[in-house]
Amino acid sequence: MSQKKLQFEVQENESIEECLNRIKEQGYAPIRRTEKPIFQEVKKAGETIYEPIGRQIVFEARLLE
DSSP states (O other): OOOSEEEEEOOTTOOHHHHHHHHHHTTEEEEEEEEEEEEEEEEETTEEEEEEEEEEEEEEEEEOO
16 A cells, blocks of 8 residues: 655755656655755864755655545
8 A cells, every 4th residue: 555645855866857757657746845954064263163065855745546
């Protein structure tokens, strides 16, 4: 039995379009897109600074019936 909702993460070597095609191939339709920043800790002059180094994109998808 398949799930009604799944989350698909855009992989490092994958474009957003390729991820959307992968969602469609598995019989799902995207309903929500979420982006989360990815930070890296950098120590400068004894201070810890968090610098953004990328983002994680996740699509929530619903099963097509």
